[in-house]
Amino acid sequence: MSVLNGLVAALSDGSVQIIDLTTPLSGDTPILNLPQPLANTVGLSLTPVSNFDDAGPAWAWNDVTVGEHAGTHLDAPVHWITGRDGKSVDEIEPSRLVGPIVVLDKSAEAAQDPDFLLEPEHFEEWQRDHGQLPENCWVIFRTGWSARGGNAAEFINADENGPHTPGVSVAGAKWIADNDRISGFGVETVGVDAGQAATMDPMFPVHSFLLGADKYGLTSLRNLERLPATGATILVAPLPIVGGTGSPTRVFALVEGA
Numbered sequence: 001m002s003v004l005n006g007l008v009a010a011l012s013d014g015s016v017q018i019i020d021l022t023t024p025l026s027g028d029t030p031i032l033n034l035p036q037p038l039a040n041t042v043g044l045s046l047t048p049v050s051n052f053d054d055a056g057p058a059w060a061w062n063d064v065t066v067g068e069h070a071g072t073h074l075d076a077p078v079h080w081i082t083g084r085d086g087k088s089v090d091e092i093e094p095s096r097l098v099g100p101i102v103v104l105d106k107s108a109e110a111a112q113d114p115d116f117l118l119e120p121e122h123f124e125e126w127q128r129d130h131g132q133l134p135e136n137c138w139v140i141f142r143t144g145w146s147a148r149g150g151n152a153a154e155f156i157n158a159d160e161n162g163p164h165t166p167g168v169s170v171a172g173a174k175w176i177a178d179n180d181r182i183s184g185f186g187v188e189t190v191g192v193d194a195g196q197a198a199t200m201d202p203m204f205p206v207h208s209f210l211l212g213a214d215k216y217g218l219t220s221l222r223n224l225e226r227l228p229a230t231g232a233t234i235l236v237a238p239l240p241i242v243g244g245t246g247s248p249t250r251v252f253a254l255v256e257g258a
Contacts, residue, residue, distance in 0.1 A: 041067030075217035079245040082212030090240035099136040107144035167194020177209035186218035
């Protein structure tokens with residue numbers, strides 16, 4: 001049996017399951033809101049073209065308006081000034097969008113401290129427990145934050161000092177960027193950086209270091225509690241928007257014995 005036939009058979013008999021890690025995208029899906037005078041992206045809106053009516057008696061379809069960085073989305077290098085000469089979303093090699101998943105589960109810590117930050121020692125601890133990071137892997141940060149996704153205010157979790165959501169420290173972001181085994185980094189929160197990342201130096205260090213190092217970000221992931229710490233495979237499927245800085249993205253995980 002070929003490798004691909006074996007995969008199809010495993011999907012058919014359930015020994016390998018597909019887990020959808022994507023937040024459904026609607027007009028109510030929480031998106032990032034920057035403070036004035038900075039400009040903001042839009043969420044999703046649908047404008048009917050026809051709906052089984054005089055404009056199209058046998059068909060329904062819509063025009064879609066949506067920001068590149070709405071809902072579960074991929075950040076391409078050209079999204080950030082450090083990567084402005086790098087790849088747009090259509091230029092990312094498909095081989096970089098499929099790879100092993102590494103899950104760092106800090107949901108207990110994030111429940112106690114919404115400003116919890118990943119540090120280099122957390123990645124080193126994972127490797128002591130599970131071995132060296134696999135080649136071309138995607139590091140996925142599990143915080144339990146997606147449980148707040150049905151309430152935009154709880155999901156953004158902002159006060160007078162700005163949003164409070166878990167993320168990565170400056171040192172942690174540099175650790176990810178400097179590790180040549182990592183292709184991307186994914187989170188449950190609205191952006192790949194911590195809520196308080198605007199107060200860091202540099203600001204938004206995950207964006208700054210990762211996108212400048214030809215690595216990619218994923219946001220607003222769900223169902224991470226169904227993933228093992230190691231052994232699953234990610235499939236990231238952004239729209240190949242020519243010149244795009246990112247794209248709303250469907251994200252799947254293949255998991256054995258899920």
